[in-house]
Amino acid sequence: MISRGIITLENARKYQAVYQDRLDHFLYGVLGNHSDATFEHLQQVSPILSTVVCAVGALHAASTDYETLRAEFVTLSGALTFSRRNNIDDVRALCIGAFWISDLSSSLVTMAVRIATELQLHRSFAKALQGDRESYLRARLHYLVYACDHHLSIPYGRPPLTRECEAVQNVRDFLDCRHANHDDARLVSHVLRWRVWTEIFDTLGPNVDRPLSDVEILLVRRFGNALDSLRVEWTDKLGPDIHVGNYPWKGVGM
Incomplete structure (x- = not known):
């Protein structure tokens, strides 16, 4: 991006910081493991990831660079369609x-589901x-794809592409991982909620x-009770986050 004059190095670092x-x-x-990466490192290991991070950062910084970065991201995303080296x-x-x-x-979530499935x-x-x-x-990224897919399908009347596989059925066990953190608890709570909405x-x-x-009216009541139970459970479990404040609580109630 820098060598081609799409944005300056100073702005790239600024936009990445906004997102990161x-x-x-x-x-x-x-x-994931790029949460503390410098712009130079992220650009080297994954140009498409670096580009979308800068694009979203520019969007939220209300910068005129956004449209240029968005166009570059679209180009890089299109190249993934027939690639056999996706990661x-x-x-x-x-x-x-x-x-x-x-x-x-x-379009993006459809491609994400396909590549995630190919990567197993x-x-x-x-x-x-x-x-x-x-x-x-890799497992938490699968849950992210699942949440993204459901977030962008069921509310719009479209069936989700991701399935209720073993990892999704036993998502609560994911919090037993030695590496699990507060963000994972939020992610698990949303996967559980989307499981109920999938059943609905x-x-x-x-x-x-x-x-x-x-x-069906009786079923609606049962589904409502299931969602209410999850809301109560995770409102008690999720506290304020140092980065996003009370958003975890608000997310549970949405």
């Missing part, structure tokens, strides 16, 4: 873009529980205009 120091914590720390940093970049760049969300992130759960850090990072979607379907039967 605050915005990433809204997304449960999707940067987990590509998935991270796509998740960040899907969460923050709304007009690209649907869902199979990292068992080794993560055994303490392997690389497997832990699969049971009642996407047609919100049809009347419910008596049996």
